[in-house]
Every structure is written in C-alpha cells, then in structure tokens.
Amino acid sequence: SGNFATGFGNSVVGxxxxxxxxxxxxxxxxxxxxxxxxxxxxxxxxxxxxxxxLGFRPSATVNFITTVGINSTNYMAFGSINVAGQVSIFxxxxxxxxxxxxxxxxxxxxxxxxx
Numbered sequence: 617s618g619n620f621a622t623g624f625g626n627s628v629v630g631x632x633x634x635x636x637x638x639x640x641x642x643x644x645x646x647x648x649x650x651x652x653x654x655x656x657x658x659x660x661x662x663x664x665x666x667x668x669x670l671g672f673r674p675s676a677t678v679n680f681i682t683t684v685g686i687n688s689t690n691y692m693a694f695g696s697i698n699v700a701g702q703v704s705i706f707x708x709x710x711x712x713x714x715x716x717x718x719x720x721x722x723x724x725x726x727x728x729x730x731x
Contacts (some may be wrong), residue, residue, distance in 0.1 A: 619666055619667045619669075620634075620651070620665070620666045621663075621664040621665060621666060621667075622655075623653060623654050623655035624651050624652065624653055624654070624655070624665050624666060625651070625652050625654070626649065626650070626651070626652065627649070627650035627651060627652040627723045628652065628723075631649065631650035631723070632648050632649040632650065632727070633649050634647070634648070634649035634650070634651055634666065634726060635647070635648055635649050636648075636668060636672050638671070638672065644730055644731070645668075645672050645674070645730060645731055646729075646730045647703075647726040647727070647728075647729040647730065648726065648727050648728070649725075649726055649727065650685075650723050650724065650725050650726070650727070651665050651666065651723065651724045651725075651726060652723050653665075653719060653720075653721055653722055653723070653724060654721070655719075655721065656721060657718065657719070657720045657721055658718040658719045658720075659716075659717055659718040660717065660718050661706050661707065661717035661718060662704050662705075662706050663704055663705050663706075663718055663719040664702055664703070664704050665695075665703045665704060665705060665724060665726075666703050667700070667701045667702050667703070668697070668701035668702075668703065669701065670701075672701065673697070673699060673700065673701035674697055674698075674699060674701075674731045675699065676699065677696050677697065677698050677699065678696060678697045678729075678731040679694070679695070679696045680694075680695050680696065680697070680729050681693070681694055681695075682694075682695060682705075682724065682725050682726065682727075682729070683724075683725050684705070684708050684719065684720060684722050684723065684724050684725075685722045685723040685724075685725075689711070691708055691709045691710065691711070691720075692708065692709050693705050693707065693708035693709075693719070693724065694706050694707045694708070697729075697731065703726065705718075705719045705724060708720065
C-alpha cells in the first residue's frame, strides 16, 4: 500500500487492504481496498489519505467519486489523486444529504479507481 497519512490505515478484516498495480500493456494504474480513518471527523476540505509511490502516480490530476462508510451506512464522497500521488477526499454527503467539506470518521473505498 502507499504511505498512509496520520490516522489512516488499512480497514478491518473482510475488506481488501489498499493496493495498487500497473497493467504494463496499457500503462494503467488500478487501486483497490478500503482505508480506515481513526481520526475524529475532519472538517478541512482536502483530507490526505495516502501517497502513491513514484511510478504509480498520474501525469495529471485524477478526480473520482467513491463511498465513505459511517456506522454501516455508505455515503458518496468526492476525491482526487494529484501528480505527487496524494490521494485525498474533499467533500462528502452526510446523512441528511447535505454536502460537507472534509471527512467523517469511517472507512473510505478506493476500489475501482484507475487512471
């Protein structure tokens, strides 16, 4: 997995650990796994989850939509991966359907992200 930011790591048993691989035929990078957030809820927009190593970073910023799990309920979240390989979440929808900046305590999926 990449280098996790403070308070983030691989999720609990039952989910894949965060991993990445490169399809050398198409030069496509694939991510999978679930990141666990043990921090209290973060209200800052742009929360760094982890950093991909050299050779696994995009040549331009990649935006993605994913899910954050809070108490067994999933909510939509918006994130990006920049050219420095920093995988971050910027905003998410809360239980009331209101978009919030930052990230709640919970798990974040990176399954299916590719570039």
